[in-house]
Amino acid sequence: xxxxxYFRSKKSNNTANVAKERLQIIVAHERGQREQPDYLxxxxxxxxxxxxxxxxxxxxxxxxxxxxxxxxxxxxLNVTLPEA
Amino acid sequence: xxxxxxxxxxxxxxxxxGHKTVVIDFDVGLRNLDLIxxxxxxxxxxxxxxxxxxxxxxxxxxxxxxxxTLYILPASQTRxxxxxxxxxxxxxxxxxxxxxDYIVCDSPAGIEHGALMALYYADEAVVVTNPEVSSVRDxxxxxxxxxxxxxxxxxxxxxxxxxxLLTRYNPARVEKGEMLSVGDVExxxxxxxxxxxxxSQIVLNASNQGLPVILEGExxxxxxxxxxxxxxxxxxxxxxxxxxxxKGFFSRMFKGG
Numbered sequence: 001x002x003x004x005x006y007f008r009s010k011k012s013n014n015t016a017n018v019a020k021e022r023l024q025i026i027v028a029h030e031r032g033q034r035e036q037p038d039y040l041x042x043x044x045x046x047x048x049x050x051x052x053x054x055x056x057x058x059x060x061x062x063x064x065x066x067x068x069x070x071x072x073x074x075x076x077l078n079v080t081l082p083e084a
Numbered sequence: 085x086x087x088x089x090x091x092x093x094x095x096x097x098x099x100x101x102g103h104k105t106v107v108i109d110f111d112v113g114l115r116n117l118d119l120i121x122x123x124x125x126x127x128x129x130x131x132x133x134x135x136x137x138x139x140x141x142x143x144x145x146x147x148x149x150x151x152x153t154l155y156i157l158p159a160s161q162t163r164x165x166x167x168x169x170x171x172x173x174x175x176x177x178x179x180x181x182x183x184x185d186y187i188v189c190d191s192p193a194g195i196e197h198g199a200l201m202a203l204y205y206a207d208e209a210v211v212v213t214n215p216e217v218s219s220v221r222d223x224x225x226x227x228x229x230x231x232x233x234x235x236x237x238x239x240x241x242x243x244x245x246x247x248x249l250l251t252r253y254n255p256a257r258v259e260k261g262e263m264l265s266v267g268d269v270e271x272x273x274x275x276x277x278x279x280x281x282x283x284s285q286i287v288l289n290a291s292n293q294g295l296p297v298i299l300e301g302e303x304x305x306x307x308x309x310x311x312x313x314x315x316x317x318x319x320x321x322x323x324x325x326x327x328x329x330x331k332g333f334f335s336r337m338f339k340g341g
Contacts, residue, residue, distance in 0.1 A: 014261030019217050020268045027224045027272055034228045 040064055047077070055081055086251035089287060090212045090309075091190035092120045093298035097313030099154035100298075103185040106145065109159035110202035111192035112168055118158045121148065122294025132160035135172035141179055150299065155184075168201045177205050195229060204235050208245040210278060210316070214252045215264040220272055223248075227273065247278035249312060254283045256328040266326055279312030281305050282325040 044064045051057055063078040088111075095107035108131060109117035118124040123146045129139035134157075141157075148154035157176075160167065180187050191202035203209060209230050213223040230244045231237055237244070250269055257263040266280055281287075286303040290296065298313070300306035304325050311321045 016258065016261045016264050016268065019264050020272070023217055023220055023264075023272050026221060030221075030224065031228070034232070 035068075036066055040066065047079075051079060057082060086214070086281070086287075087193070087212045088117050088120050088190055089291060089297060090210065090249060090251065090281075091117060091188050092296040093306075093309040094210065094313055094316065095186070095188040096148070096151055096154060096296040097298045097310060098186045098188070098317075099148070099151040101313070101317070102153060104153045104183065105186040105188065106155040106157060106180055106184045107188040107190060108157040108202075109190050110168070110198045111190065112159050112165045112198055113161065114192065115159040115161045117156060117190050118146075119294060120291055121156050121296065123148070123156055123158075124294070127158045130158045130160040131176070132167045134176055135167065135169065141176065165197045168198060170201065170204065173201050174205065195225060199226070200229070200233060203230055203244070204233070206230070206234055206244050207236070208247065208316075210247045210249050211273070211275065212249050212251055213269060213273070215250060215254075215258070215266075215269060217264075220264065220269055223273055227275065246275040247316065248273055248275045249278045249281065251281040252283045253280045253326070255326055259328050266323075277323070278315055279308055280323060280326050281308045281312070 044062055047064065048057070048059065048062050051062065057080070061080040061082075063076075065076045065078075067074045067076060088109075091107055095105050099105040107117065107121075109115055110131075111117070112132065115127075115130070118127050126146050129144035131144065133139040134141055134144045145155045145157055148156065157180075177187060189202040189206065192198040203226075211223050211226060213219050227246060230246065234244050236242060248270065250266055253266070254263055258265045266277065270277055281297075282304050284303060284305040286300050286305050287297050290300055290306075297303070297305050298309040301310070308325050311324065314321050
C-alpha cells in the first residue's frame with residue numbers, strides 16, 4: 001500500500017461525518033412532518049384506498065403534505081402512478 | 085441502548101445522596117429492571133397488580149438492599165400492555181409523590197403505549213442515546229413526543245425539561261472518525277448535555293451481577309453516572325471521559341497495549 005493510499009483510506013473511513021449529514025437531513029425532514037395536522041395519515045390512507053380502486057399503487061406513492069403560510073394552508077397531494 | 089442501566093444508576097445515585105427515590109419499570113411484558121437491580125427473586129407483586137387493586141403499593145415496592153432510601157416497583161411480566169391505564173398510572177404516581185422525593189420511570193424501547201405512559205407525567209426527561217444513527221433518530225422522535233404528547237404539553241404548562249445522556253461512547257473511535265462525537269449529537273438533537281458514559285467492560289460486568297454501574301465508584305462509567313446525577317441535581321461538573329486515554333509506554337507494556 002502506497003503512502004497515498006494510506007491517506008485516502010483514512011479519509012474514506014470517516015463515516016461519522018456521513019452519519020452526521022444523513023441524520024441532519026432526516027431529522028430536519030421528520031421535524032417538518034411533526035408539525036403536520038393529525039388527520040394527515042388517515043387522509044393519506046383513505047386517498048390510497050380510493051386510488052387503489054382504479055390503479056394498483058404502493059403506500060409510498062401517495063404523498064400528502066400541508067404547507068402553512070401566514071394567511072392560508074395549502075394541501076399538497078402528490079400521486080405517482082406506476083408505468084403503464 | 086442503556087435506558088434500564090441508566091435508570092438503575094440514576095435512581096441509585098439519587099438515593100445515595102439521601103433522596104427517597106423509587107424507580108418504576110414501565111416495560112410491561114419484558115421486565116428487566118429487577119434483574120439489573122438484583123432483586124428479581126424478591127418480586128411478589130408488580131405495577132399492574134397495584135393499578136388493578138390486587139396489591140397495595142407497600143406490598144409491591146421492593147426496598148433495595150444496598151441503598152436504604154431506594155425502592156423498586158417492578159413491571160408485570162404476564163399482563164397485556166394496555167393494563168397500564170393513564171388513570172391507573174396517575175393514581176400511583178400521585179400516591180408515590182406523597183412520600184418520595186424522586187420517581188424515576190424506566191421507559192421501554194420504542195414509542196408504544198408503555199413508553200408513552202412512562203413519559204406522560206414527567207417533569208424532566210433523560211433521553212438516553214448511543215452515538216449511532218438509528219439511536220439518534222429515535223431520540224429525536226421521542227423528543228417530539230415529549231413536546232406534544234406529555235401531560236405538560238397537553239395542559240399547556242412549562243415543557244418537560246430535557247437532558248441528553250450519551251452512553252456507550254468510545255472517544256478513540258470518535259477521534260478516528262468512526263463514531264459520531266458528543267458535539268455532533270448535541271448539534272443534531274439540540275438539547276442540553278447531561279453526561280457522557282464511556283463504553284466500558286464494567287457496564288456488562290455490573291449488569292451480570294445485578295449491580296447498578298454507579299456503585300462501581302472506581303470505574304470511569306460509574307464516575308460518569310455519578311457526575312450525571314450531580315448535574316441533574318443542579319451541580320456544575322466538568323464533563324469527563326470524552327477524549328481517548330493516551331496510553332504511555334509503561335501502561336502499554338504492563339497492560340498489553
